[in-house]
Amino acid sequence: MDVPGKTLALEHAVERLGELLGQRPNLVTHDRSVPGVDALVQADSRSFLMAWRASSSPGKLLSAIDQLKQAATASNGDAIPLLVVPYMGKMGRQQCEEAGVAWLDLSGNASIQAPGLRIVVSGQPNRFKRRGRPATPFAPKSARIARWLLMHPGEHFTQQQLARATNMDKGFTSRIIARLEQDHLVVRDERGAVFAPDPDRLLDAWAEDYDFTKHRILRGHVPARSGEELLHRLCDELVAKSVDHAATGLAAAWQMTRFAAFRIVTIYLRDDPAPVLLKSLSFREDERGANLWLVVPRDEGVFHGTGHHDGVRCVHPVQVYLDLKAHPERAAEAADRLRAELLRWRTDA
Numbered sequence: 001m002d003v004p005g006k007t008l009a010l011e012h013a014v015e016r017l018g019e020l021l022g023q024r025p026n027l028v029t030h031d032r033s034v035p036g037v038d039a040l041v042q043a044d045s046r047s048f049l050m051a052w053r054a055s056s057s058p059g060k061l062l063s064a065i066d067q068l069k070q071a072a073t074a075s076n077g078d079a080i081p082l083l084v085v086p087y088m089g090k091m092g093r094q095q096c097e098e099a100g101v102a103w104l105d106l107s108g109n110a111s112i113q114a115p116g117l118r119i120v121v122s123g124q125p126n127r128f129k130r131r132g133r134p135a136t137p138f139a140p141k142s143a144r145i146a147r148w149l150l151m152h153p154g155e156h157f158t159q160q161q162l163a164r165a166t167n168m169d170k171g172f173t174s175r176i177i178a179r180l181e182q183d184h185l186v187v188r189d190e191r192g193a194v195f196a197p198d199p200d201r202l203l204d205a206w207a208e209d210y211d212f213t214k215h216r217i218l219r220g221h222v223p224a225r226s227g228e229e230l231l232h233r234l235c236d237e238l239v240a241k242s243v244d245h246a247a248t249g250l251a252a253a254w255q256m257t258r259f260a261a262f263r264i265v266t267i268y269l270r271d272d273p274a275p276v277l278l279k280s281l282s283f284r285e286d287e288r289g290a291n292l293w294l295v296v297p298r299d300e301g302v303f304h305g306t307g308h309h310d311g312v313r314c315v316h317p318v319q320v321y322l323d324l325k326a327h328p329e330r331a332a333e334a335a336d337r338l339r340a341e342l343l344r345w346r347t348d349a
Contacts, residue, residue: 001128002128003054003128006038009084010038010052012106013104018043020104021043023043023044026042026043026044029041034049036051036063037050038050046114047078047079048080049072049079051068056085056087058092058201058205059182062184065081068082069081069100080112082112086128088103088107089208090207090208091201106128107124107126108124109122109124137176138205140301143301144168144299145162145166145180146206147304147316149195149202150318150343153345155195158192159177159194162177199343200345211326212323213326216298217294218285219285220284221283221286221289221290222291224291227250227262227265228251228254230291231247232311241277243277244303246267247268248320249324250331251267252266252314253331253334255310255312256342257337257341259334260333260337263291264328267293267294270300270303271296317338317342318343
């Protein structure tokens with residue numbers, strides 16, 4: 001479904017707000033005199049300052065949230081700031097929650113809380129997914145910048161240093177950094193060097209955009225007594241055959257934190273596995289009963305920051321965290337543990 005224009009979007013938002021409140025708004029004023037506010041909606045004794053944004057990118061939402069808060073302050077706190085978007089992702093929800101701004105989306109979700117009022121609706125899918133991949137700083141190759149900054153939290157890098165470290169040309173690097181700046185995920189210091197002021201926010205934005213299934217994944221079964229036995233036997237075999245590889249997902253999380261036993265082993269391979277390799281592993285392609293996922297990544301950046309953990313070469317914890325999003329079993333718990341132990345950046349945490 002296409003994203004509607006502002007006028008139609010506001011009409012839908014007002015109608016949806018009335019449904020959530022259980023009463024039709026009795027006054028809707030489209031007033032452009034207040035920066036960032038598209039409509040003033042009066043419903044019984046409550047006033048809402050409504051702002052529409054056709055995109056829920058972090059940068060656009062931060063700007064809208066700031067304008068809504070200023071408008072609410074100017075109204076002596078009587079009006080409820082309400083941000084409307086086509087679909088509010090995890091990152092946007094966190095931003096609104098931290099700022100104390102209510103929101104609703106045209107996909108059917110909402111979080112509106114004020115004195116004497118609490119409306120929370122979640123779980124509705126995005127009705128406005130675009131065909132193709134929109135411009136994003138987290139496309140497979142572009143994400144090398146975010147990965148490098150998260151691998152070196154607190155450090156500042158010039159564009160030239162980032163281009164060299166990520167093996168990308170300067171022009172491409174400059175465009176990706178500019179996009180990250182627009183989304184308020186990186187800033188520059190007084191020398192012009194780039195850093196991530198809030199690594200948690202950068203990781204959350206990337207995780208929201210990341211899609212593990214875009215990699216080429218070969219799922220199959222290999223006889224093994226346990227996931228751990230399969231992991232070590234497989235990695236020994238790959239080392240012996242000089243196959244460039246690195247573990248990720250549940251297996252890598254286990255190697256790093258010793259949390260959550262696993263059955264599925266996931267291994268990145270730089271190249272497609274040769275038939276002779278699959279035969280030597282007794283690999284049988286099997287989607288439903290798979291205990292081994294062999295993954296050829298869309299970009300070699302996944303191998304940046306690899307290291308050995310108890311004899312197993314694994315991708316960096318940042319990559320493991322992202323990949324766990326697409327894994328079954330206790331992947332969500334494993335991701336939380338990994339982040340708590342190895343990806344702690346907040347000084348106030």
